[in-house]
Amino acid sequence: MQGANEDEEDESRADVSGEIRLPATLEGRTGNVPEKAEIAIVGGGVIGLSIAYHLARRGLTDVVVLERGYLAEGASGRNGGGVRQQWSTEINIRLMQESVELCRRFAVDLGVNVWFRQGGYLFLARNAKETARLEKNIALQNRCGVHTRMLEPKAALDIVPELDLTGIVAASYNPSDGILFPWPFLWGYARQAAAHGVRIFTQTPVGGLEPQASGGYLVHTPRGAVRARRVINACGAWSPRLAELIGVQVPTWPIRHEICSSEPLKPFLRPMVSELSSGLYCSQSMRGEIVGGVSLPGHGSTYRMGSTLEFLATYARRLVRLMPVLGDIKILRQWAGPYDQSPDGNPILGAAPGHPDFFLACGFVGHGFMMAPIIGKLYAEWLTGGTPHEIFVRSPLARFADGSGAHHEKEDFNIG
Amino acid sequence: MAGKIVLCRCEDVTLSDLEHSVSRGYRDIEEVKRYTGFGTGPCQGKECLAVVALQLARITQQHPSAIPPFTSRPPLAPTPLKLLAKDPGAHRFADETDEGED
Ligand SMILES: Cc1cc2nc3c(=O)[nH]c(=O)nc-3n(C[C@H](O)[C@H](O)[C@H](O)COP(=O)(O)OP(=O)(O)OC[C@H]3O[C@@H](n4cnc5c(N)ncnc54)[C@H](O)[C@@H]3O)c2cc1C
Numbered sequence A: 001m002q003g004a005n006e007d008e009e010d011e012s013r014a015d016v017s018g019e020i021r022l023p024a025t026l027e028g029r030t031g032n033v034p035e036k037a038e039i040a041i042v043g044g045g046v047i048g049l050s051i052a053y054h055l056a057r058r059g060l061t062d063v064v065v066l067e068r069g070y071l072a073e074g075a076s077g078r079n080g081g082g083v084r085q086q087w088s089t090e091i092n093i094r095l096m097q098e099s100v101e102l103c104r105r106f107a108v109d110l111g112v113n114v115w116f117r118q119g120g121y122l123f124l125a126r127n128a129k130e131t132a133r134l135e136k137n138i139a140l141q142n143r144c145g146v147h148t149r150m151l152e153p154k155a156a157l158d159i160v161p162e163l164d165l166t167g168i169v170a171a172s173y174n175p176s177d178g179i180l181f182p183w184p185f186l187w188g189y190a191r192q193a194a195a196h197g198v199r200i201f202t203q204t205p206v207g208g209l210e211p212q213a214s215g216g217y218l219v220h221t222p223r224g225a226v227r228a229r230r231v232i233n234a235c236g237a238w239s240p241r242l243a244e245l246i247g248v249q250v251p252t253w254p255i256r257h258e259i260c261s262s263e264p265l266k267p268f269l270r271p272m273v274s275e276l277s278s279g280l281y282c283s284q285s286m287r288g289e290i291v292g293g294v295s296l297p298g299h300g301s302t303y304r305m306g307s308t309l310e311f312l313a314t315y316a317r318r319l320v321r322l323m324p325v326l327g328d329i330k331i332l333r334q335w336a337g338p339y340d341q342s343p344d345g346n347p348i349l350g351a352a353p354g355h356p357d358f359f360l361a362c363g364f365v366g367h368g369f370m371m372a373p374i375i376g377k378l379y380a381e382w383l384t385g386g387t388p389h390e391i392f393v394r395s396p397l398a399r400f401a402d403g404s405g406a407h408h409e410k411e412d413f414n415i416g
Numbered sequence B: 001m002a003g004k005i006v007l008c009r010c011e012d013v014t015l016s017d018l019e020h021s022v023s024r025g026y027r028d029i030e031e032v033k034r035y036t037g038f039g040t041g042p043c044q045g046k047e048c049l050a051v052v053a054l055q056l057a058r059i060t061q062q063h064p065s066a067i068p069p070f071t072s073r074p075p076l077a078p079t080p081l082k083l084l085a086k087d088p089g090a091h092r093f094a095d096e097t098d099e100g101e102d
């Protein structure tokens, strides 16, 4: 998979003696964090890195990113790479239209190939209730200019001839949805952010946040403390823990989601295929692997990320039922990652109530990767003096505490 | 030269790919795996992990024992879906209760 860095072929590489001549994206493993920074972003997942990149692009380069482990350690290194505009709320549809545009330009803007491929998303319904759900969403998507359409089951065969249509009553299809390869996305953001002057520290957990009289925080790490005017909590499923350090309650919880990947096959599957009744989804990556998962009920709130045979068996059962020809393909590996589940399925953004210098960027459930391009851009615009986009007005933490959450729109089309 | 020395045959990752990864700062074995793709092929690193770890130790001037293997992922060997599908531990969804064993 040389695609992640193929653009760099012409640059000098480290020579055989191991001497390093390239500017590094990441800070070394030793040495302290800087004494101060305008903004400290905690969490080096796609959300934190996208914000860092966009801040730097807008000239705010006095930024540090502090990541507890290695880059891509959290959900951002473990997800399915699906990018869709088939959502149930207008704001999510519109945001995703913009995100898709940014994904299309990513290779050019960031100089890294993320293998974004718009093969569409095909949702399959097995009963009238699911069909009605798709129809309702499509009406809204069409009003927003997304060309999703309802298909007779037979028409789905034109898109994926391998489907067994037994029990399928309807399908929805939007050709401009797609998939991307998550890892290079992170390298791209990190590299460009660093090139603009952002300093990215891995293996640097934040263990304390000490409010300063003059505003901001002293952010404690094993590599020293950085005095930051503003702190952004981009810790994904671990966000409640970081917020707790200053007594802020973030009402999200970690849910383990498993996923697996097959041996590579010749390209045959264009869209992401997803079945509503089981939360089954699968797509073929640009490397030829079938990557997918299925919903398993009730593992509750957990940070344990082990893999189970129950998952593989359930996924296999559902996938072979839907596409019998896949029976002979082999699964190479399975893994798991956390959804940062929020009560209404939507993210939590903006300053925490009573803590004007502590910003949240969490609660992205199962769609934080596809949202990251547009959220990072809008967040950076706002933090550099722009007027806040509507999403920030709609997504404050306070919606849960002050009861306004009762009127808050739920996103109910989280699949998988 | 380093561009011709293949460390991971499944994914065609060379010594110079590894050096490149390290020069960017991606030097944790997990990061190297993701940055270069080594160890993600059909053998899942069984044939290349030790070689890559050894070269990584050399380039980063660490003792090889300081480099832990990356997390190995189940299943132990490539397993066909139709075999897994027969496992009795599979969860049954509401839409398949009437189908019985098949
Ligand atoms: C199996 C699976 C499939 C998915 N499929 C899709 C999909 O198809 N499409 C999609 O858009 N999304 C998908 N998602 C969701 C998506 O991966 C996440 O929403 C997104 O990656 C969240 O990014 P993040 O940066 O908020 O979190 P993360 O990537 O988890 O990053 C948070 C980082 O914070 C670090 N951290 C935590 N605590 C501290 C601390 N105290 N100090 C320093 N660092 C800390 C963690 O190590 C971690 O690296 C999927 C998720 C899973 C698990």
Ligand code: FES
Residues within 6 Å of the ligand: B007, B008, B009, B010, B011, B038, B039, B040, B041, B042, B043, B044, B045, B046, B047, B048, B049
């Ligand atoms: S040789 Fe590296 S994965 Fe097989």
